[in-house]
Amino acid sequence: MAIPLVFDPEARYVTSYLLKPATLGSTRLSLGIHALVTNLVILIWSGVASDQSGTYFSYFTHLSYIGVTAWFWASGVQTFAFARNRKNEDDARYPLQSWPKPLQILHELLFSTIATFPFVVTIVYWALLASSDSFSSPYLAWSNISQHILNSVFVLFELVFTDLPTLPWIYLPATIVLLGLYLGVAYITSSTQGFYAYTFLDPKKQGALLAGYIIGIAVGQAILFIIVHYAILLRIRLVGSKHRAPQHNHDEEKTVP
Structure with a gap:
């Protein structure tokens, strides 16, 4: 049995069955630029228009969108590196494959979060938080479409049109733990700044329903x-059948009985 010693030996994180690596890299970086601009505009607007820039990182929506931004920049750069090496070598690789194992694990974990958290954000927002004010101004309409609709559309592009591998099961509990850590952020914000980022987390208003919301979101994340x-x-x-794995040298595999 051959055990690959290289991370992602089939280069699934940087290829697409539909797009060439350079095109995939360009698309990812374009989405990354859009997401980065969206983050900056919302952060600046919240500071200028309402003097609430200090609360920006208290919202899971924003933290999730930062994760989406990070993914498209990280994956886009890696994909461009793979496309460049592919032109020059028969044995194409990308930098992450030779980076330390902790960074490879973090890349997998980042993918596991952006593959699921945006859907959580979209579902919770439109099911519990959206109101008639969601589109009451051009800015609110744009920000809500960007963060609560396009976030999931961008992720669907990754899931449908690339060669990305399945989510490792080990990251299922990890993502639930991250959601739990966000609860800590929400209640620290309440204690230090006097407000709840999401009203359904307010125990005084929700009472026994609060436990139901928390358990429901955790179960929803697992599903x-x-x-x-x-x-x-x-x-x-x-x-x-359309995926073509790059060929690696024999010294990258270890044969065991």
Whole structure:
């Protein structure tokens, strides 16, 4: 049995069955630029228009969108590096494959979060938080479309049109722990700044419903993780024949009985 010693030996994190690596890299960086500009505009606007820039990082929506931004920049740069090496070498690689293992794990964890958290944001917002004010001004309409609709559209692009691998099961509990850590952020914000980022987290207003909301979001995250995992697996089976794994040298594999 051959055990690959290189991270992502099939280069699934930087390839697409539909797009050339350079095109995929350009698309990812374009989405990354859009997401970065969106983050900056909302941060600046919240400071200039309402003097609330200090609360920006208290919202899970913003933290999730920062994760989406980070993913498209990180994956875009890696994809461009792979495209460049592919032109010059038969054995194409990308930098992350030779980076320390902790950075590779963080890349996988980042993917696991952006593959699920944007859907959580979209579902919770439109199910619990949206109101008639969501589109009451051009700015609110743009910001809500960008952060509560396009966030999931961008992720769907990644899940459907690239060769990304399935989500490792080990990251299912990790993503739930991250959601739990956000609860800490929300209640620290309440204690230090006197408001709840999301009203459904206010125990005085919600009472016993609060536990239901928290458990429901955790269960919803687990269900979304499972759905995304098997959706990716289905895509791999449907279009797997179009994926061409790069050839690696024999010294990258270890043969064991």
